Amino acid sequence: MRRPPADMEEARRVLRARFGHEDFLPGQATVVAALLEGRDALAVMPTGAGKSLLYQLPAAMGAAPVVVVSPLISLMRDQLRGLARSGVAAVALHSGQSEVEHGAALAAIAGRRAKLVYLAPERLVGDGTIALLRAAGVALLAVDEAHCVSHWGHEFRPDYARLGEIAARLGAPVLAVTATAGPRTRADIIASLFTRAPEVFVSSFARPNLRLSFRPRGDALGHLTRFLRRREGESGVVYVNSRRKAEAMAATLRGLGFDALAYHAGLDAATRAAHQDAFFERAGVAMIATIAFGMGVDKKDVRFVVHADPPDSIEAYYQEIGRAGRDGLPADALALFDPRELAGRFGFAPPADDPVALGETERRRAMARLCLTPACRFQTLLAAFGEESGRCGRCDNCRGGLLALPRRAGLVALGWRVAVLARFAGAGAERLDEPEEAPDPVAMAASVSLGPEQERPLSVAEERLYRRLLHLRLDIAKRRRLAPRAVASDAALRRLAVTRALDGESVIAAEEFLRMVAEA
Incomplete structure:
Protein backbone atom coordinates (compact mmCIF):
# COMPACT_ATOMS: atom_id res chain seq x y z
CA MET A 1 0.00 0.00 0.00
CA SER A 203 -4.46 11.23 21.02
CA SER A 204 -5.41 13.14 24.15
CA PHE A 205 -7.96 11.38 26.34
CA ALA A 206 -9.23 14.68 27.74
CA ARG A 207 -12.99 15.25 27.44
CA PRO A 208 -13.49 18.87 28.55
CA ASN A 209 -17.29 18.60 28.34
CA LEU A 210 -17.57 15.71 30.83
CA ARG A 211 -18.13 16.29 34.56
CA LEU A 212 -17.12 13.33 36.72
CA SER A 213 -18.62 12.58 40.15
CA PHE A 214 -18.24 9.64 42.57
CA ARG A 215 -20.30 8.81 45.64
CA PRO A 216 -20.32 5.99 48.23
CA ARG A 217 -23.38 3.95 47.29
CA GLY A 218 -25.34 4.13 50.54
CA ASP A 219 -28.92 4.86 49.43
CA ALA A 220 -28.27 4.02 45.79
CA LEU A 221 -31.87 4.48 44.67
CA GLY A 222 -32.04 7.86 46.41
CA HIS A 223 -28.81 9.01 44.74
CA LEU A 224 -30.06 7.82 41.37
CA THR A 225 -33.55 9.29 41.54
CA ARG A 226 -32.26 12.71 42.65
CA PHE A 227 -29.71 12.63 39.83
CA LEU A 228 -32.38 11.72 37.24
CA ARG A 229 -34.90 14.27 38.53
CA ARG A 230 -32.40 17.03 37.82
CA ARG A 231 -32.09 15.73 34.24
CA GLU A 232 -35.68 15.02 33.27
CA GLY A 233 -36.13 15.05 29.51
CA GLU A 234 -32.50 14.05 28.93
CA SER A 235 -31.30 10.67 27.68
CA GLY A 236 -28.64 8.59 29.40
CA VAL A 237 -27.37 5.18 30.40
CA VAL A 238 -27.30 3.60 33.87
CA TYR A 239 -24.87 0.67 34.01
CA VAL A 240 -25.42 -2.22 36.42
CA ASN A 241 -23.51 -5.49 36.75
CA SER A 242 -26.26 -8.07 36.26
CA ARG A 243 -29.34 -8.78 34.17
CA ARG A 244 -31.46 -9.11 37.29
CA LYS A 245 -30.46 -5.65 38.49
CA ALA A 246 -31.17 -4.14 35.07
CA GLU A 247 -34.71 -5.52 35.08
CA ALA A 248 -35.41 -4.64 38.72
CA MET A 249 -34.01 -1.11 38.53
CA ALA A 250 -35.81 -0.30 35.27
CA ALA A 251 -39.12 -1.49 36.80
CA THR A 252 -38.53 0.54 39.99
CA LEU A 253 -37.71 3.70 38.05
CA ARG A 254 -40.76 3.28 35.83
CA GLY A 255 -42.83 3.03 38.99
CA LEU A 256 -41.37 6.39 40.05
CA GLY A 257 -42.38 8.00 36.77
CA PHE A 258 -39.17 7.74 34.75
CA ASP A 259 -39.01 6.52 31.15
CA ALA A 260 -36.64 3.64 31.97
CA LEU A 261 -35.93 0.55 29.86
CA ALA A 262 -33.78 -2.51 30.53
CA TYR A 263 -31.14 -3.78 28.14
CA HIS A 264 -29.08 -6.95 28.58
CA ALA A 265 -27.99 -10.04 26.68
CA GLY A 266 -30.80 -12.14 28.16
CA LEU A 267 -33.53 -10.22 26.35
CA ASP A 268 -34.81 -11.64 23.09
CA ALA A 269 -33.61 -9.93 19.91
CA ALA A 270 -36.94 -8.18 19.23
CA THR A 271 -37.09 -6.64 22.72
CA ARG A 272 -33.46 -5.51 22.58
CA ALA A 273 -34.06 -3.90 19.18
CA ALA A 274 -37.26 -2.19 20.38
CA HIS A 275 -35.55 -0.79 23.49
CA GLN A 276 -32.54 0.39 21.49
CA ASP A 277 -34.81 2.07 18.92
CA ALA A 278 -36.71 3.82 21.73
CA PHE A 279 -33.46 5.07 23.22
CA PHE A 280 -32.40 6.57 19.90
CA GLU A 281 -35.80 7.98 18.94
CA ARG A 282 -37.37 9.22 22.21
CA ALA A 283 -36.13 12.06 24.37
CA GLY A 284 -35.62 11.40 28.06
CA VAL A 285 -35.07 7.62 28.01
CA ALA A 286 -32.84 6.15 30.74
CA MET A 287 -31.42 2.84 29.53
CA ILE A 288 -30.69 0.57 32.51
CA ALA A 289 -28.09 -1.72 31.00
CA THR A 290 -25.34 -4.23 31.46
CA ILE A 291 -22.20 -3.97 29.34
CA ALA A 292 -24.21 -5.61 26.53
CA PHE A 293 -25.29 -2.04 25.72
CA GLY A 294 -21.83 -0.98 24.73
CA MET A 295 -19.67 -0.76 21.65
CA GLY A 296 -21.43 0.68 18.63
CA VAL A 297 -23.83 2.87 20.64
CA ASP A 298 -23.44 6.20 18.88
CA LYS A 299 -26.17 8.57 20.06
CA LYS A 300 -24.78 12.08 19.99
CA ASP A 301 -26.94 13.68 22.69
CA VAL A 302 -26.48 11.26 25.60
CA ARG A 303 -26.36 13.66 28.53
CA PHE A 304 -25.36 11.31 31.35
CA VAL A 305 -23.83 7.94 32.21
CA VAL A 306 -24.31 6.49 35.68
CA HIS A 307 -22.45 3.50 37.06
CA ALA A 308 -24.66 2.01 39.76
CA ASP A 309 -21.89 -0.60 40.03
CA PRO A 310 -18.32 0.52 39.27
CA PRO A 311 -16.72 -1.30 36.33
CA ASP A 312 -13.71 -3.56 36.72
CA SER A 313 -11.20 -1.21 35.12
CA ILE A 314 -10.43 2.40 34.30
CA GLU A 315 -10.39 1.42 30.62
CA ALA A 316 -13.95 0.11 30.79
CA TYR A 317 -15.02 3.17 32.79
CA TYR A 318 -13.52 5.55 30.25
CA GLN A 319 -15.06 3.68 27.34
CA GLU A 320 -18.51 3.74 28.96
CA ILE A 321 -18.53 7.41 30.03
CA GLY A 322 -17.33 8.18 26.49
CA ARG A 323 -20.86 7.44 25.29
CA ALA A 324 -21.99 10.72 26.88
CA GLY A 325 -21.60 14.13 25.30
CA ARG A 326 -20.46 13.09 21.84
CA ASP A 327 -22.05 16.28 20.53
CA GLY A 328 -19.49 18.27 22.53
CA LEU A 329 -22.08 19.72 24.92
CA PRO A 330 -21.81 19.27 28.71
CA ALA A 331 -22.57 15.80 30.05
CA ASP A 332 -22.33 14.14 33.45
CA ALA A 333 -20.85 10.86 34.67
CA LEU A 334 -21.77 9.61 38.14
CA ALA A 335 -20.31 6.46 39.73
CA LEU A 336 -21.63 4.87 42.93
CA PHE A 337 -19.30 2.55 44.84
CA ASP A 338 -19.35 0.30 47.88
CA PRO A 339 -16.27 0.76 50.13
CA ARG A 340 -16.53 -2.92 51.15
CA GLU A 341 -16.24 -4.04 47.54
CA LEU A 342 -13.26 -1.72 46.99
CA ALA A 343 -11.58 -3.21 50.07
CA GLY A 344 -12.05 -6.64 48.50
CA ARG A 345 -10.19 -5.50 45.40
CA PHE A 346 -7.13 -4.66 47.49
CA GLY A 347 -7.44 -7.71 49.72
CA PHE A 348 -7.30 -10.16 46.80
CA ALA A 349 -3.78 -11.40 45.97
CA PRO A 350 -3.52 -13.26 42.62
CA PRO A 351 -0.86 -15.88 41.84
CA ALA A 352 2.37 -14.15 40.85
CA ASP A 353 2.84 -16.48 37.88
CA ASP A 354 -0.59 -15.81 36.33
CA PRO A 355 -0.37 -12.73 34.03
CA VAL A 356 -4.10 -12.74 33.29
CA ALA A 357 -5.02 -12.69 37.00
CA LEU A 358 -2.35 -10.08 37.73
CA GLY A 359 -3.66 -7.85 34.96
CA GLU A 360 -7.26 -8.22 36.12
CA THR A 361 -6.36 -7.46 39.74
CA GLU A 362 -4.35 -4.38 38.86
CA ARG A 363 -7.17 -3.04 36.68
CA ARG A 364 -9.67 -3.52 39.52
CA ARG A 365 -7.38 -1.75 41.98
CA ALA A 366 -6.76 1.16 39.61
CA MET A 367 -10.52 1.69 39.35
CA ALA A 368 -10.80 1.52 43.14
CA ARG A 369 -8.12 4.19 43.48
CA LEU A 370 -10.06 6.44 41.09
CA CYS A 371 -13.16 6.05 43.29
CA LEU A 372 -11.23 7.01 46.43
CA THR A 373 -8.84 9.71 45.22
CA PRO A 374 -9.24 13.18 46.79
CA ALA A 375 -7.37 14.63 43.80
CA CYS A 376 -8.79 15.79 40.47
CA ARG A 377 -10.71 12.84 38.96
CA PHE A 378 -9.84 13.58 35.37
CA GLN A 379 -6.19 14.19 36.20
CA THR A 380 -6.09 10.78 37.89
CA LEU A 381 -7.94 9.15 35.00
CA LEU A 382 -5.64 10.61 32.35
CA ALA A 383 -2.56 9.61 34.35
CA ALA A 384 -3.70 5.97 34.05
CA PHE A 385 -3.41 6.40 30.28
CA GLY A 386 0.04 7.96 30.56
CA GLU A 387 -1.17 11.51 29.93
CA GLU A 388 -0.19 14.46 32.10
CA SER A 389 -2.71 17.22 32.69
CA GLY A 390 -3.71 19.99 35.03
CA ARG A 391 -6.78 19.98 37.23
CA CYS A 392 -9.95 19.76 35.16
CA GLY A 393 -11.96 22.22 37.27
CA ARG A 394 -15.19 20.30 36.59
CA CYS A 395 -15.13 17.06 38.61
CA ASP A 396 -16.60 16.71 42.10
CA ASN A 397 -13.16 17.10 43.67
CA CYS A 398 -12.43 20.32 41.74
CA ARG A 399 -15.81 22.05 42.01
CA GLY A 400 -16.57 24.32 44.94
CA GLY A 401 -13.08 25.56 45.76
CA LEU A 402 -12.57 25.71 49.53
CA LEU A 403 -16.07 24.38 50.08
CA ALA A 404 -14.92 21.05 48.60
CA LEU A 405 -12.17 20.59 51.22
CA PRO A 406 -14.33 18.77 53.82
CA ARG A 407 -15.57 16.32 51.20
CA ARG A 408 -12.03 15.68 49.94
CA ALA A 409 -10.85 15.19 53.52
CA GLY A 410 -13.66 12.68 53.89
CA LEU A 411 -12.29 10.78 50.89
CA VAL A 412 -8.87 10.63 52.56
CA ALA A 413 -10.46 9.14 55.66
CA LEU A 414 -12.50 6.72 53.56
CA GLY A 415 -9.35 5.64 51.74
CA TRP A 416 -7.68 4.80 55.06
CA ARG A 417 -10.74 2.87 56.20
CA VAL A 418 -10.81 0.86 52.94
CA ALA A 419 -7.09 0.13 53.30
CA VAL A 420 -7.66 -1.27 56.79
CA LEU A 421 -10.75 -3.22 55.75
CA ALA A 422 -8.71 -4.78 52.95
CA ARG A 423 -6.85 -6.74 55.65
CA PHE A 424 -10.05 -8.68 56.26
CA ALA A 425 -11.14 -9.02 52.62
CA GLY A 426 -8.83 -11.86 51.67
CA ALA A 427 -11.09 -14.45 53.30
CA GLY A 428 -13.81 -13.73 50.73
CA ALA A 429 -11.64 -12.63 47.82
CA GLU A 430 -12.88 -15.38 45.53
CA ARG A 431 -16.23 -13.59 45.39
CA LEU A 432 -14.61 -10.70 43.50
CA ASP A 433 -14.80 -12.78 40.33
CA GLU A 434 -18.60 -13.03 40.54
CA PRO A 435 -20.07 -10.06 38.60
CA GLU A 436 -23.65 -10.68 39.66
CA GLU A 437 -23.31 -9.80 43.34
CA ALA A 438 -21.23 -7.65 45.68
CA PRO A 439 -19.04 -9.32 48.32
CA ASP A 440 -21.09 -10.73 51.18
CA PRO A 441 -19.63 -9.87 54.60
CA VAL A 442 -21.70 -12.57 56.31
CA ALA A 443 -20.10 -15.19 54.08
CA MET A 444 -16.74 -13.56 54.66
CA ALA A 445 -17.14 -13.85 58.40
CA ALA A 446 -18.30 -17.45 58.21
CA SER A 447 -15.51 -18.49 55.84
CA VAL A 448 -12.51 -17.25 57.82
CA SER A 449 -10.22 -20.27 58.01
CA LEU A 450 -8.92 -21.48 61.31
CA GLY A 451 -5.22 -21.77 61.93
CA PRO A 452 -3.07 -23.53 64.54
CA GLU A 453 -2.21 -20.27 66.23
CA GLN A 454 -5.81 -19.98 67.42
CA GLU A 455 -5.20 -22.89 69.77
CA ARG A 456 -2.86 -20.86 71.97
CA PRO A 457 -4.27 -18.71 74.78
CA LEU A 458 -5.19 -15.14 73.90
CA SER A 459 -2.99 -12.32 75.11
CA VAL A 460 -4.54 -9.61 77.28
CA ALA A 461 -4.90 -7.22 74.30
CA GLU A 462 -6.32 -9.96 72.10
CA GLU A 463 -8.79 -11.04 74.78
CA ARG A 464 -9.92 -7.41 75.22
CA LEU A 465 -10.64 -7.03 71.49
CA TYR A 466 -12.30 -10.45 71.33
CA ARG A 467 -14.70 -9.44 74.16
CA ARG A 468 -15.50 -6.14 72.44
CA LEU A 469 -16.33 -8.01 69.26
CA LEU A 470 -18.55 -10.46 71.13
CA HIS A 471 -20.53 -7.58 72.65
CA LEU A 472 -20.84 -5.86 69.29
CA ARG A 473 -21.97 -9.14 67.69
CA LEU A 474 -24.63 -9.56 70.37
CA ASP A 475 -25.92 -6.03 69.77
CA ILE A 476 -26.15 -6.68 66.02
CA ALA A 477 -27.83 -10.04 66.56
CA LYS A 478 -30.51 -8.47 68.81
CA ARG A 479 -31.28 -5.76 66.26
CA ARG A 480 -31.48 -8.32 63.46
CA ARG A 481 -33.30 -10.88 65.59
CA LEU A 482 -30.71 -13.55 64.89
CA ALA A 483 -28.67 -15.95 66.92
CA PRO A 484 -25.23 -14.39 67.58
CA ARG A 485 -23.43 -17.18 65.72
CA ALA A 486 -25.57 -16.45 62.62
CA VAL A 487 -23.87 -13.04 62.49
CA ALA A 488 -20.33 -14.36 62.88
CA SER A 489 -18.88 -17.45 64.51
CA ASP A 490 -16.81 -17.36 67.70
CA ALA A 491 -13.90 -18.73 65.68
CA ALA A 492 -14.14 -15.87 63.17
CA LEU A 493 -14.08 -13.26 65.93
CA ARG A 494 -11.20 -15.00 67.68
CA ARG A 495 -9.30 -15.10 64.40
CA LEU A 496 -9.74 -11.34 63.96
CA ALA A 497 -8.44 -10.72 67.45
CA VAL A 498 -5.43 -13.03 67.09
CA THR A 499 -4.15 -12.16 63.63
CA ARG A 500 -4.41 -8.36 63.59
CA ALA A 501 -2.14 -5.81 65.28
CA LEU A 502 -4.12 -4.20 68.05
CA ASP A 503 -3.52 -0.53 67.41
CA GLY A 504 -6.52 1.77 67.53
CA GLU A 505 -7.02 1.67 63.77
CA SER A 506 -7.31 -2.12 63.73
CA VAL A 507 -9.85 -2.08 66.57
CA ILE A 508 -11.98 0.35 64.59
CA ALA A 509 -11.57 -1.79 61.46
CA ALA A 510 -12.62 -4.96 63.27
CA GLU A 511 -15.72 -3.26 64.61
CA GLU A 512 -16.45 -1.80 61.17
CA PHE A 513 -16.27 -5.33 59.76
CA LEU A 514 -19.10 -6.45 62.00
CA ARG A 515 -21.11 -3.31 61.28
CA MET A 516 -20.91 -4.24 57.59
CA VAL A 517 -22.61 -7.48 58.55
CA ALA A 518 -25.41 -5.46 60.13
CA GLU A 519 -25.91 -3.56 56.86
CA ALA A 520 -25.77 -6.64 54.62
Missing part, protein backbone atom coordinates in the same frame (compact mmCIF):
# COMPACT_ATOMS: atom_id res chain seq x y z
CA ARG A 2 2.93 2.34 -0.69
CA ARG A 3 1.80 5.66 -2.16
CA PRO A 4 3.50 9.06 -2.58
CA PRO A 5 2.82 11.77 0.01
CA ALA A 6 0.78 13.66 -2.60
CA ASP A 7 -1.96 11.08 -2.06
CA MET A 8 -3.06 13.01 1.04
CA GLU A 9 -4.72 15.41 -1.38
CA GLU A 10 -6.51 12.47 -2.95
CA ALA A 11 -7.38 11.27 0.56
CA ARG A 12 -9.10 14.57 1.30
CA ARG A 13 -10.98 14.41 -1.99
CA VAL A 14 -12.25 10.89 -1.22
CA LEU A 15 -13.02 11.97 2.35
CA ARG A 16 -15.35 14.67 1.01
CA ALA A 17 -16.82 12.68 -1.90
CA ARG A 18 -17.36 9.32 -0.20
CA PHE A 19 -17.74 10.10 3.49
CA GLY A 20 -19.13 13.64 3.41
CA HIS A 21 -16.48 15.16 5.72
CA GLU A 22 -14.86 18.48 4.89
CA ASP A 23 -11.60 17.56 6.60
CA PHE A 24 -9.99 15.11 8.99
CA LEU A 25 -10.72 15.12 12.68
CA PRO A 26 -7.72 15.83 14.96
CA GLY A 27 -5.23 12.97 14.83
CA GLN A 28 -6.66 11.19 11.77
CA ALA A 29 -4.51 12.69 8.99
CA THR A 30 -1.12 11.64 10.41
CA VAL A 31 -2.26 8.03 10.85
CA VAL A 32 -3.72 7.86 7.33
CA ALA A 33 -0.49 9.31 5.90
CA ALA A 34 1.56 6.62 7.64
CA LEU A 35 -0.72 3.87 6.30
CA LEU A 36 -0.62 5.22 2.74
CA GLU A 37 3.17 4.97 2.92
CA GLY A 38 2.94 1.32 3.98
CA ARG A 39 3.99 1.74 7.61
CA ASP A 40 2.61 -0.22 10.56
CA ALA A 41 0.71 1.88 13.09
CA LEU A 42 -0.87 1.74 16.53
CA ALA A 43 -3.54 4.42 17.00
CA VAL A 44 -4.94 5.04 20.48
CA MET A 45 -7.81 7.48 20.09
CA PRO A 46 -10.75 8.18 22.40
CA THR A 47 -14.30 7.16 21.64
CA GLY A 48 -15.79 9.35 18.93
CA ALA A 49 -12.43 10.33 17.40
CA GLY A 50 -13.11 8.51 14.09
CA LYS A 51 -10.95 5.39 14.34
CA SER A 52 -12.91 3.44 11.71
CA LEU A 53 -12.11 6.03 9.05
CA LEU A 54 -8.40 5.21 9.42
CA TYR A 55 -8.85 1.89 7.60
CA GLN A 56 -12.00 2.67 5.61
CA LEU A 57 -10.46 5.61 3.75
CA PRO A 58 -7.44 3.73 2.30
CA ALA A 59 -9.83 1.00 1.12
CA ALA A 60 -12.07 3.58 -0.56
CA MET A 61 -8.96 4.96 -2.27
CA GLY A 62 -8.27 1.57 -3.86
CA ALA A 63 -5.73 0.04 -1.46
CA ALA A 64 -7.74 -3.14 -1.07
CA PRO A 65 -8.79 -5.45 0.31
CA VAL A 66 -8.46 -4.18 3.84
CA VAL A 67 -9.18 -6.94 6.39
CA VAL A 68 -10.79 -5.65 9.58
CA VAL A 69 -10.78 -7.82 12.72
CA SER A 70 -13.78 -6.77 14.82
CA PRO A 71 -15.02 -8.41 18.05
CA LEU A 72 -18.78 -7.96 17.61
CA ILE A 73 -21.21 -8.82 14.82
CA SER A 74 -23.27 -5.73 15.70
CA LEU A 75 -20.24 -3.52 15.05
CA MET A 76 -19.63 -5.19 11.69
CA ARG A 77 -23.24 -4.71 10.64
CA ASP A 78 -23.23 -1.08 11.74
CA GLN A 79 -20.11 -0.31 9.70
CA LEU A 80 -21.39 -2.24 6.67
CA ARG A 81 -24.54 -0.09 6.67
CA GLY A 82 -22.46 3.09 6.74
CA LEU A 83 -20.16 1.88 3.97
CA ALA A 84 -23.14 0.95 1.78
CA ARG A 85 -24.32 4.56 2.03
CA SER A 86 -20.81 5.71 1.04
CA GLY A 87 -20.67 3.36 -1.95
CA VAL A 88 -17.67 1.38 -0.65
CA ALA A 89 -17.95 -2.37 -1.32
CA ALA A 90 -17.64 -4.25 1.96
CA VAL A 91 -18.48 -7.77 3.19
CA ALA A 92 -18.34 -9.66 6.46
CA LEU A 93 -17.83 -13.26 7.51
CA HIS A 94 -19.60 -14.17 10.73
CA SER A 95 -21.84 -16.76 12.35
CA GLY A 96 -25.01 -14.70 11.94
CA GLN A 97 -25.05 -15.01 8.15
CA SER A 98 -27.27 -17.24 6.04
CA GLU A 99 -25.62 -19.66 3.62
CA VAL A 100 -26.51 -17.36 0.74
CA GLU A 101 -24.94 -14.32 2.45
CA HIS A 102 -21.86 -16.31 3.38
CA GLY A 103 -21.40 -17.62 -0.17
CA ALA A 104 -21.83 -14.14 -1.66
CA ALA A 105 -19.18 -12.75 0.71
CA LEU A 106 -16.69 -15.50 -0.19
CA ALA A 107 -17.30 -14.88 -3.90
CA ALA A 108 -16.74 -11.12 -3.48
CA ILE A 109 -13.43 -11.76 -1.69
CA ALA A 110 -12.23 -14.33 -4.24
CA GLY A 111 -13.23 -12.04 -7.11
CA ARG A 112 -11.42 -9.10 -5.47
CA ARG A 113 -14.58 -6.99 -5.53
CA ALA A 114 -14.64 -6.42 -1.75
CA LYS A 115 -12.73 -3.35 -0.62
CA LEU A 116 -13.18 -4.20 3.06
CA VAL A 117 -13.58 -7.60 4.70
CA TYR A 118 -14.87 -7.72 8.28
CA LEU A 119 -14.51 -10.81 10.44
CA ALA A 120 -14.11 -11.92 14.03
CA PRO A 121 -10.72 -13.21 15.22
CA GLU A 122 -12.20 -16.67 15.69
CA ARG A 123 -13.07 -16.76 11.96
CA LEU A 124 -9.69 -15.42 10.85
CA VAL A 125 -7.64 -18.13 12.57
CA GLY A 126 -8.90 -20.86 10.17
CA ASP A 127 -6.39 -21.97 7.53
CA GLY A 128 -9.04 -21.80 4.80
CA THR A 129 -9.81 -18.15 5.59
CA ILE A 130 -6.12 -17.23 5.63
CA ALA A 131 -5.56 -18.95 2.27
CA LEU A 132 -8.55 -17.10 0.75
CA LEU A 133 -7.28 -13.74 1.98
CA ARG A 134 -3.69 -14.38 0.89
CA ALA A 135 -4.96 -15.18 -2.61
CA ALA A 136 -6.88 -11.89 -2.63
CA GLY A 137 -3.69 -9.96 -1.77
CA VAL A 138 -4.47 -8.24 1.54
CA ALA A 139 -3.35 -4.60 1.50
CA LEU A 140 -3.83 -3.90 5.23
CA LEU A 141 -4.79 -5.85 8.35
CA ALA A 142 -6.70 -3.58 10.73
CA VAL A 143 -7.27 -4.84 14.29
CA ASP A 144 -10.16 -3.00 15.92
CA GLU A 145 -10.48 -2.96 19.75
CA ALA A 146 -6.80 -3.96 19.83
CA HIS A 147 -6.67 -3.90 23.65
CA CYS A 148 -8.26 -7.38 23.42
CA VAL A 149 -4.77 -8.59 22.41
CA SER A 150 -3.30 -7.77 25.79
CA HIS A 151 -3.44 -9.61 29.11
CA TRP A 152 -3.39 -6.12 30.61
CA GLY A 153 -6.28 -4.93 28.44
CA HIS A 154 -9.72 -4.94 30.04
CA GLU A 155 -11.29 -7.29 27.47
CA PHE A 156 -8.57 -9.86 26.76
CA ARG A 157 -9.65 -12.51 24.23
CA PRO A 158 -7.40 -15.54 23.58
CA ASP A 159 -8.09 -15.58 19.82
CA TYR A 160 -6.75 -12.02 19.59
CA ALA A 161 -3.43 -13.31 20.92
CA ARG A 162 -2.92 -15.27 17.67
CA LEU A 163 -3.31 -12.25 15.41
CA GLY A 164 0.42 -11.46 15.37
CA GLU A 165 1.17 -14.84 13.87
CA ILE A 166 -1.67 -14.43 11.34
CA ALA A 167 -0.49 -10.94 10.37
CA ALA A 168 2.93 -12.38 9.55
CA ARG A 169 1.32 -15.08 7.39
CA LEU A 170 -0.76 -12.51 5.50
CA GLY A 171 2.34 -10.39 4.90
CA ALA A 172 0.44 -7.10 5.03
CA PRO A 173 0.99 -3.88 6.98
CA VAL A 174 -0.84 -3.82 10.32
CA LEU A 175 -2.98 -1.11 11.91
CA ALA A 176 -4.09 -1.57 15.53
CA VAL A 177 -6.75 0.80 16.88
CA THR A 178 -8.26 1.13 20.33
CA ALA A 179 -9.84 3.75 22.54
CA THR A 180 -8.64 2.26 25.81
CA ALA A 181 -4.98 1.38 26.23
CA GLY A 182 -2.62 2.67 28.89
CA PRO A 183 1.18 2.44 28.53
CA ARG A 184 1.40 -1.20 29.70
CA THR A 185 -1.39 -2.31 27.37
CA ARG A 186 0.18 -0.42 24.45
CA ALA A 187 3.50 -2.17 25.04
CA ASP A 188 1.73 -5.54 25.10
CA ILE A 189 -0.12 -4.78 21.85
CA ILE A 190 3.12 -3.86 20.11
CA ALA A 191 4.88 -7.01 21.33
CA SER A 192 1.96 -9.25 20.36
CA LEU A 193 0.87 -7.87 17.00
CA PHE A 194 3.84 -6.36 15.19
CA THR A 195 6.95 -7.88 13.64
CA ARG A 196 8.43 -4.42 13.08
CA ALA A 197 8.21 -1.32 15.22
CA PRO A 198 4.98 0.53 14.46
CA GLU A 199 4.44 4.24 14.53
CA VAL A 200 2.48 4.98 17.68
CA PHE A 201 -0.16 7.70 17.68
CA VAL A 202 -1.78 8.55 21.01
